[in-house]
Amino acid sequence: MSNSVVKLTGLTRSFEQGGVRIDVLRGVDLTIEPGEIVALLGPSGSGKSTMLQAVGLLEGGFGGKIEIAGIDASALPSDGRTEVRRNHLGFVYQFHHLLPDFSAEENVILPQLVLGKPQAECETRARELLTALGLGHRLDHRPSQLSGGEQQRVAVARALANSPQLVLADEPTGNLDEATADKVFDEFLALVRGQGSAAIVATHNERLAGRMDRVLRLHDGKLE
Numbered sequence: 001m002s003n004s005v006v007k008l009t010g011l012t013r014s015f016e017q018g019g020v021r022i023d024v025l026r027g028v029d030l031t032i033e034p035g036e037i038v039a040l041l042g043p044s045g046s047g048k049s050t051m052l053q054a055v056g057l058l059e060g061g062f063g064g065k066i067e068i069a070g071i072d073a074s075a076l077p078s079d080g081r082t083e084v085r086r087n088h089l090g091f092v093y094q095f096h097h098l099l100p101d102f103s104a105e106e107n108v109i110l111p112q113l114v115l116g117k118p119q120a121e122c123e124t125r126a127r128e129l130l131t132a133l134g135l136g137h138r139l140d141h142r143p144s145q146l147s148g149g150e151q152q153r154v155a156v157a158r159a160l161a162n163s164p165q166l167v168l169a170d171e172p173t174g175n176l177d178e179a180t181a182d183k184v185f186d187e188f189l190a191l192v193r194g195q196g197s198a199a200i201v202a203t204h205n206e207r208l209a210g211r212m213d214r215v216l217r218l219h220d221g222k223l224e
């Protein structure tokens with residue numbers, strides 16, 4: 001058994017649209033080691049989000065093999081995939097997807113409660129992460145009472161709350177102005193590195209990509 005965090009073998013995905021078949025992923029092979037932070041670049045429509053959905057076990061319809069933390073997830077039924085996702089993965093999207101009726105702190109507590117951690121421990125972890133992201137004074141604010149950069153920081157804290165082995169980020173700062181994006185991205189990288197998680201970050205931004213350990217490029221359905 002390998003101890004890599006991600007191992008993709010011959011990953012394929014096609015879509016039918018109006019009777020026309022598009023082969024988006026045409027045999028992607030990839031291995032990511034623990035703690036490795038990888039940028040995923042490629043033009044619009046090249047399949048970056050599709051690839052993250054595969055690794056995130058969010059959708060079916062993929063060909064090939066998807067191993068996460070040594071587990072052959074492509075062979076698991078839906079509840080087994082959910083368990084792998086909860087135990088090993090954290091997600092950050094371009095738009096924060098925070099729960100609007102919950103405070104910043106509660107949004108970071110919830111994914112920990114799902115894993116059955118004691119409430120007090122969840123609160124301590126949420127405060128520690130939010131404070132590290134400069135939001136110690138915003139714990140009780142709801143998403144609508146936060147700026148775009150603050151919302152995205154809460155989304156980062158939520159993704160890291162359970163110290164996942166792998167963080168999947170799809171344009172995590174794509175919705176922010178350049179200066180804020182740079183700051184939030186630096187904080188994100190520092191936290192991910194600090195806790196030793198691996199990450200795959202899909203982005204159009206070559207400058208951000210240059211700060212990661214390795215750069216992957218999707219082209220014609222394969223990784224260059």
Ligand SMILES: Nc1ncnc2c1ncn2[C@@H]1O[C@H](COP(=O)(O)OP(=O)(O)OP(=O)(O)O)[C@@H](O)[C@H]1O
Pocket residue numbers: 015016017022024042043044045046047048049050051
């Ligand atoms: N559910 C779907 N049904 C049909 N086609 C789809 C579906 N999802 C994605 N596609 C197609 O697959 C291709 C890859 O989409 P994907 O969102 O993965 O690209 P991307 O590289 O993330 O693009 P962007 O940088 O613009 O976000 C696109 O041509 C898209 O139209």
